Amino acid sequence: xxxxxxxxxxxxxxxxxxxxxxxxxxxxxxxxxxxxxxxxxxxxxxxxxxxxxxxxxxxxxxxxxxxxxxxxxxxxxxxxxxxxxxxxxxxxxxxxxxxxxxxxxxxxxxxxxxxxxxxxxxxxxxxxxxxxxxxxxxxxxxxxxxxxxxxxxxxxxxxxxxxxxxxxxxxxxxxxxxxxxxxxxxxxxxxxxxxxxxxxxxxxxxxxxxxxxxxxxxxxxxxxxxxxxxxxxxxxxxxxxxxxxxxxxxxxxxxxxxxxxxxxxxxxxxxxxxxxxxxxxxxxxxxxxxxxxxxxxxxxxxxxxxxxxxxxxxxxxxxxxxxxxxxxxxxxxxxxxxxxxxxxxxxxxxxxxxxxxxxxxxxxxxxxxxxxxxxxxxxxxxxxxxx
Amino acid sequence: xxxxxxxxxxxxxxxxxxxxxxxxxxxxxxxxxxxxxxxxxxxxxxxxxxxxxxxxxxxxxxxxxxxxxxxxxxxxxxxxxxxxxxxxxxxxxxx
Numbered sequence: 001x002x003x004x005x006x007x008x009x010x011x012x013x014x015x016x017x018x019x020x021x022x023x024x025x026x027x028x029x030x031x032x033x034x035x036x037x038x039x040x041x042x043x044x045x046x047x048x049x050x051x052x053x054x055x056x057x058x059x060x061x062x063x064x065x066x067x068x069x070x071x072x073x074x075x076x077x078x079x080x081x082x083x084x085x086x087x088x089x090x091x092x093x094x095x096x097x098x099x100x101x102x103x104x105x106x107x108x109x110x111x112x113x114x115x116x117x118x119x120x121x122x123x124x125x126x127x128x129x130x131x132x133x134x135x136x137x138x139x140x141x142x143x144x145x146x147x148x149x150x151x152x153x154x155x156x157x158x159x160x161x162x163x164x165x166x167x168x169x170x171x172x173x174x175x176x177x178x179x180x181x182x183x184x185x186x187x188x189x190x191x192x193x194x195x196x197x198x199x200x201x202x203x204x205x206x207x208x209x210x211x212x213x214x215x216x217x218x219x220x221x222x223x224x225x226x227x228x229x230x231x232x233x234x235x236x237x238x239x240x241x242x243x244x245x246x247x248x249x250x251x252x253x254x255x256x257x258x259x260x261x262x263x264x265x266x267x268x269x270x271x272x273x274x275x276x277x278x279x280x281x282x283x284x285x286x287x288x289x290x291x292x293x294x295x296x297x298x299x300x301x302x303x304x305x306x307x308x309x310x311x312x313x314x315x316x317x318x319x320x321x322x323x324x325x326x327x328x329x330x331x332x333x334x335x336x337x338x339x340x341x342x343x344x345x346x347x348x349x350x351x352x353x354x355x356x357x358x359x360x361x362x363x364x365x366x367x368x369x370x371x372x373x374x375x376x377x378x379x380x381x382x383x384x385x386x387x
Numbered sequence: 388x389x390x391x392x393x394x395x396x397x398x399x400x401x402x403x404x405x406x407x408x409x410x411x412x413x414x415x416x417x418x419x420x421x422x423x424x425x426x427x428x429x430x431x432x433x434x435x436x437x438x439x440x441x442x443x444x445x446x447x448x449x450x451x452x453x454x455x456x457x458x459x460x461x462x463x464x465x466x467x468x469x470x471x472x473x474x475x476x477x478x479x480x481x482x
Contacts, residue, residue: 016413019425052450064413065411065413065414067411067413067418067420067425068420068423068424068425070423085451093409095407095420095425096423097422097423119407119420120421120422120423122422156404158404158405158421158422160422160423186405189421229476290418
């Protein structure tokens with residue numbers, strides 16, 4: 001960082017607070033999805049915030065201007081204080097989104113959430129078939145998810161289905177959309193895997209081919225043409241197939257704030273893997289200080305940190321140089337341009353990953369499921385974690 | 388399909404149930420909140436939307452706006468906005 005007190009950047013800019021608070025209530029999860037973006041070493045992090053600490057986080061975030069709240073994880077329903085947090089969030093004026101696998105949601109709890117003022121439940125499916133859903137999550141949860149979907153509908157919530165796409169299920173997009181329609185969904189998110197955490201570990205088994213992607217996009221378009229605006233379908237492409245990077249988090253420390261289960265405040269849910277960057281903990285500092293004054297949030301704000309080709313690129317105000325975590329994972333340095341950009345000197349890494357996806361077969365190496373045993377093993381052996 | 392008939396003056400209007408309208412101090416604006424998203428409304432859009440209560444017709448709403456902001460003929464602009472809001476699914480009609 002530049003020394004404080006000199007130059008035009010020395011005064012604190014008039015900066016807005018976050019609009020989004022993602023509260024990752026726990027890293028514990030009954031599912032073991034191979035594409036999970038949680039950190040590989042999630043078993044290494046200390047005790048979860050207590051209910052009172054989360055209530056303070058909610059109040060401080062709302063005072064900063066945050067208005068959208070995501071309750072996520074792991075599986076947030078593994079905590080028994082979710083209704084308490086929802087009630088306080090509603091009182092504060094948050095729009096509250098529960099992001100869940102459905103495991104742990106029953107009639108009694110969904111009623112309690114409705115009474116507390118929960119606005120929306122996003123339910124994940126792994127596939128339209130029981131076989132693949134249960135394989136990918138390494139659990140028997142497909143029938144449970146169908147029951148939960150009906151429960152959500154019965155209680156008058158907007159139905160938002162989220163399905164993470166990858167090589168193993170992307171050919172089922174048509175059936176997935178038919179399932180969503182049959183369940184009465186208002187929104188469907190077909191979100192291609194983002195390659196962080198466990199998703200990155202399994203990338204060569206998960207990245208779809210270009211042909212698969214084209215077929216899935218065509219199937220999505222046919223569905224949109226048929227149902228009109230009755231069901232909104234968001235199709236998130238895998239950014240490896242783009243020529244320009246995504247405007248990750250709409251810019252570092254711009255609108256998005258994550259609080260991890262142990263209280264670490266982060267500019268995005270993947271950022272804690274970046275080496276040499278300290279992030280504040282809400283047990284030690286206020287959320288206001290974390291957002292405005294911490295090195296972790298200030299390091300990649302604005303564009304003073306950028307190198308070429310970003311520094312002089314006219315598109316830097318649109319994509320902010322892409323994703324810092326992806327820059328680190330693919331080029332070894334988070335301050336580089338996101339290698340997804342075809343102007344990046346490291347773009348060949350992405351080209352090779354795509355070429356590999358066209359030829360690799362699923363059987364080449366086994367999928368690593370996200371579970372405590374694998375996390376502990378990877379903590380002691382994986383070079384990604386020992387850097 | 389609902390929505391294609393558009394908005395006419397005697398329609399009673401309500402905010403579509405998937406949306407929540409509220410005033411945000413931090414942004415000094417009315418916002419429409421929906422699953423994982425938000426629309427920040429302009430000052431005039433906010434003045435129109437805050438009057439949509441599931442009871443009044445478009446006509447009554449225009450009269451109310453006309454008395455709150457006298458001196459301009461607002462009817463066409465308001466109806467145009469209501470059409471757009473309807474097309475975006477923010478509001479629906481109860482006939």
